[in-house]
Amino acid sequence: KLDFWSGLRIFRRNLIPNLSVVGNLPGFGLEVFLNKLHLKNHDKIAVIDWKNVISPRKTVKRGFLEGNYQDWKMLVEIFKTLGFFGVFTQFLKMLFLRKVVRERDFR
Secondary structure (H helix, E strand, O other): OOOOOOOOOOOOHHHOOOHHHHHHOOOOHHHHHHHHHHHHHOOOEEEEEOOOOOOOOHHHHHOHHHHHHHHHHHHHHHHHHHOHHHHHHHHHHHHHHEEEEEHHHHO
């Protein structure tokens, strides 16, 4: 399992050498930018499996029409930033770097 789209991330501050670049990123550019940095550094990506913790879809949070509109808007911005093959290859590379961590390992 890999949540490629969400902004739920924990990372070392020194991962971003120049914070000024973050302010110039497009709508969902931060996620794409962080993904690129992790891939460049070959960092392992810990996917934490927390029971009873969910990230509800936008349709649950904002209603059916607005939620679907926001999802499509997000996808368009991501594909505009990376292109089709960029999204595909970034996702595949991230799958190979992932490491599943169980909630109990943090207690």
